Amino acid sequence: MDPAPFKACLEAILDRKMVKRGRIAATKVLVKWQKLPAERATWEFYYDLLKQFPNF
Template identity: 80%
Template sequence: MVQQANKRRSDRHFDIGDFVYLKLQPYRQMSLRKQGYHKLRPKFYGPFKILDKIGNVAYQLELPATTDIHNVFHVSQLKKCPNPSAESVIPLPATLPLKDRIPQLILDRKMVKRGRIAATKVLVQWQDSPPEQATWEFYYDLLQKFPNFHP
């Protein structure tokens, strides 16, 4: 069983100063979520320089100052860049300013399961954004973040 389990595993090791590509899934990360066709977007971004090795399987990357994501990633999210000077740079997707968003209107609501209990999700249109960019948020969480918001 060990032989079968290890068949698809790869032992990855990077040194400080190496350049790597970063694998992100913008459709899963709330800070990077954008509307559009996520299947057609690139999977790997970069190359980025490794600044530090944290533990056995985590690395700190030198990300641009404009990103709002944490700069420490698991080794499974990284891929070695063989020649960073000849490679074209694929920039990170633009982040949404979550701190600056203010809810304007609730467009729709639905009941979903959250763990073992039922919860209400609402489709929120944010201030200064069109209805096409509305996002589904948990109603309870929305009221916790914005106590003065009354739909």
């Protein structure tokens, strides 16, 4: 039996930075995921996260 797939749950935003996305500026946020250590935090585009987690 295969293990259950990992369901990502956003725990906290640790940091943010501005980057270029094509020809425009975009915000990236450093995401701390639930059940993962802070060392496994990842940079994600802010507006992409809003689509996935509208109630955060």
